[in-house]
Each structure stands twice: as C-alpha cells, then as structure tokens.
Amino acid sequence: MTALTLRPIASRLPSNRAGVQIARTLVEVAMRAGGGVARGTAVTAVDEDGVVGEWVDATGRAQPTEAPGTEAGVVLYLHGSAYAICSARTHRGLASRLSRDAGTPVFVVDYRLAPEFPFPAAADDIERAYRWLLDQGYQPGSIVVAGDSAGGHLALDLVIDNARRSVPQPAAVVLFSPLIDLTFELAEGRERVRRDPMISAAGARSLTALYTSNEQPDIPRLRLAVEAGTLLPPFLVHAGGAEMLVADAEYLRDLLEANEGTCTLEIWPDQMHVFQALPRLSPEAGPALRRAAQFIRTELAHTAPKHSTP
Template sequence: MADIVVPARGSLRSRGAAAVSTYTLRPIGGLLPAERAWGIWLSRQIIARVMDTFGPSLAGTRVQQVDARLPDGRRVKGEWVYGPRTPTSEHRRSSTVSEAIYYVHGSGYAMCSPKTHRRLTSWLSSLTGLPVFSVDYRLAPRYRFPTAADDVRAGWDWLVEACDVPAKRIVVAGDSAGGHLAVDLLLQPEVTVSSPAALVLFSPLIDMTFALSLAREAIRRDPAVRVADAARLVALYHPGVDLAHPRLTLDVAGGAMLPPTLIQAGGAEMLQDDARQLAADIKAAGGRCELQVWPHQVHVFQALPRMAPEAAKAMAYVARFVAHALQDARAAKTEAG
C-alpha cells in the first residue's frame, strides 16, 4: 500500500483539545483512587461520557447482543456491530459470516466496554462493509489476570468454531490494553497455526512495566493521563503476578510471526514508544508492520473524531489496509486451492 500522508503537524482543534485535557482529564485522573470501588466507578462514568461526547456511534448502526457458550462451557459475551453502510445492517445476521473484524477494546483492563467503543466499531464496519464482533471481556479489579485474556481467546474460538468464520478471513483489531490482549491472543500456539488475515492496533499497550512511558513522560507529558495513574490502573489486573510472566511481558520478537500489522499511535501520548517497540519486534520476528505516529494526537484519537479531525483520515487508511489484507488472503486461498 502507498503510504498515507501523515500530517507534519496536528490540526488546531486537536492541539487545542490536548491542551484542554492537560487541565481537565489529567488532574482528575490523579484524584480518583482506582483501588477504591467508588474511584473506579466514577472513572468509568467519566470515560464513558467523554467517549460518547467526542465519539458518538454512527447513526443507523445496528447492534446484536451475543451471550453464548462454547461446547467446553466457556462463556462468550459481546456484540455484533453493523455500521450504517454495511450490507447486512438492515437484515438479521445469517448463521455464518464469511469475513469479519474481531475487536478488543482497551482502557486499562478495568474500564470501557463494547458500548463505549461503538464509534470505533461502527466506523470500522461502515468503512469496510464488514460486521464487527466486539468482545465483552470481564474487567478488573473484580476479575484478574488472566481472565480478560481468556475471554478474548474464547471470543476468537467462538468466531472460528461456532460462527464458522475462517481464521484467514478475520482481521483482529484493538486499542490500548486491548492491543496487548490481541497480541497475546495471536502468540498462542493454537492460534498461530491458523492466524488471521491482519492485525490493526490503535495506541497499543505493550510494556506492562511502563518503563517506556516513564522515559517518554520525562521528555513530554501525556496531556490526558499521568504514567503513575495509568500504571496504578493496569496493576489492578495483575496484583501479585510477576510482570515477567510470558502472558504479561510478551515475547513478540522471539515468538511466532504475526500477520501483516498496522499500528497507529498519537504523537502526544505516553504509549507512542510502546508502538515503536512493538513494530520493531514484529519485524524482528519476520513479520510485516506499518507504523504511523500522528503528530500532536492523543491516545486512541481515532475514537474521538469531534476532538481530532485527523481521525477520519486515519480510519480511511485502516479501511484500505483491511481491504488489501483480505484481498491478499483470498488470493492466497485461490492459489492454494
């Protein structure tokens, strides 16, 4: 694919929104104790309100709730999302799906849900014409490691086995902590045997120690959150577990080759070096990875188009990437068959 023209400078609106966040979201995050029940509840309410205000779901989106069981008893919860331009959006989903996007939402393993991320999922569906299955994994602090990762794996198995979607016709996508969960999924031996067509990540979290983020914060502060606050939130997912655990510190460079990957990150956020490290590790393992760092953009800016006009251009590129990946997967099957 031809490289998109990532602007050299963020728009006035996105830079202004980042500045406002410095004096609103960033200090609020430091005041809310994530380890207290009321603190995590209020944090969830604030994040949900911000995402609904600056990234509302597309009008005409249809959602179908899923609550299913695999033969081995594992429960799968989530929702099928059909954007307004998706061919199946006006009709009930058939028993089989030929191609789909599997979405893993982020927000520190402790916040957000498929509902808060409907702007991203409905936009992905509308732009690609594909149904999006957004998994509703269980959240910390009530559910700890590896619950979220196990739920994400169950969702994958349900798509491939119960919905009969060929693995090579699935594009896995995720943001923030969902990026970590998505990479963990694709490194599992049973999944690498038949990996998806592609992987798309928005501002992925990879370094669970937050050492990369701390180094970035020393250069330039994230306008929306302090590194210490983010680390404290994520720690609710893995209390008492050594971060050297292979499901937490992922060996991407020494693991199985990941499918063709697109990573987009914001130039103003703390996780931009996580994105760079992940891209380098994917290439070290022999995979193909395209990294885009969008100047002056905040964490997962694609979910906040009213705050960041650049979101539309970024998402249009994601749609092209997905289309090319699935086209390549179809061509490979035709050659093999």
C-alpha cells in the same frame, strides 16, 4: 483541552473500586460526547458459550450471524482502557465507524474487567471469542483483530498464543495506541520527553495493576516475548505523537521486525491516546480510521477465501 481536563481528573481518582466506578462513568460520557454511532448501525447483543459482546454493523448488509464468513470478513475488536474501565458500549461509536469504513461487521468483545476479574480473565475471554468466531464458520483469513490501548496487549497475546497452540492466525492486526509494556517503563521514558495530556505513567500503571497485581511482570502472557520463528500476521499500528504510549508502539514495531514480521507504524503528530475514537475533538480521527479501514480491506482481499459465482 485534555491537558486541562482529563489528566487532572485521572490523576486524582483513587485506584480502588470506587475510583474505577467513577472512571467508568466519566469515560463512557466522554466517549459518547467525542464521537457518536454511525447512522444506520445495527447492534446485536451476544451472550453465548461464555462469549459476551455485541455485533456492530454499519454496512447495511444482512446481519453477520445470518451468513458467517461469506461476505467481506469480520473485525474482532478488543477495547482498551487499562483492563478496568471500558466496554463494548463505550466503543460502539468507534466500532460503528470502523465497520462503515471497512465494509465489515465488527464484533466487540465485552471481556471481564478488573478489579472484579483479575488476570488472566480478559485474555481468556479474548481467546474464547476468537475461537467462537471460528466455530461460527468464519475462516481465519476472513478475520482481522483490532484493538486499542490494553486491547493491543490482548491482541498480541492472542496471536502469540495462537502460534504456540498452532491455531490458525487472523488475516491481520490493527492497533490504536497499543499498550505493550505493563511495567510502563517505556512510557515513563517518553514522559521525560513529552508529557501525556491524558494520564501519567504512574496513574496508568496503578489502574493496570488492578488486573496484574498478583502476578510477576515477566511471566509469558504479560511480558509477551516473541520467540524466534513465530509466524504472526501483518500489523498496522497507529499512535498519537502527544501520547506516552508512542514508545510502546515503536517497541512493538521493533519487536515484530526483529522476528521477521511485518509492521506498519504510523505516528500521527500531536494526537492524543486513541484519538480515532473522538472525531468531534480530533480532525485527524476520520482520516486515521479510513487509513485503518483501507488496510483491513487490503489484507482481507489477500487472505479471505474466494467464493465462486453460481
């Protein structure tokens, strides 16, 4: 279905402000139609110290702001879509199901979007949100960073920057269909093997260029090289077998393992980009999200501070 609907629409939208506004509306409608918010979810908006986003909590426990860092940990979620389209609102359903399955509240960052706010606005907002969680009382070992698509690039940038600045790392990183190569050369290579049902590499590149247009692609915060000896948290990476960014997922695994990091890569056959967000379209969305939730619980159990019983 996506090859007959989403790709033709995406390929015809102009990569300018008008086209971006249309895309934002279409994606929000599609995300709502493809997967609703989990029952009993509490949503709390945040606009504090330059950090904008929302707490999404489907655990049924107290709101995370009442007792930071003292329960099962927290997920810091970095949404995708080419740095230009999505928001905390579009990802509320995905965040709610991840919160329910992992048993943790999720904070979704509403970072600034291109073309209104080009590089490095989004990356700076993510760094600010991570440090804000630390200031709120969350221990690094009680935080898992998760994200999809362009959120994958932002997540890798965050942990590389943490290592460079000697900021304590989160417990783990979970990525769905991560975008790593902003030149889209890897995606183009994959396209020659299998056509992506959602968008072409050229179309995705033109959107991402709204964020990076005035920068050289090989600057450190865009190319994201991992220097030898860099200590990074363990990664779980999901990619759909039908999407072009499976090439980026494989590249990320190789990059991490070449630097003695840990990365579990799972390629879900015949699935599209960020299929975890669309349970009404993809029967594999639920199992994949539960797999991610299991990884989150396991890593938090390894690293989160233990509290004694009174």
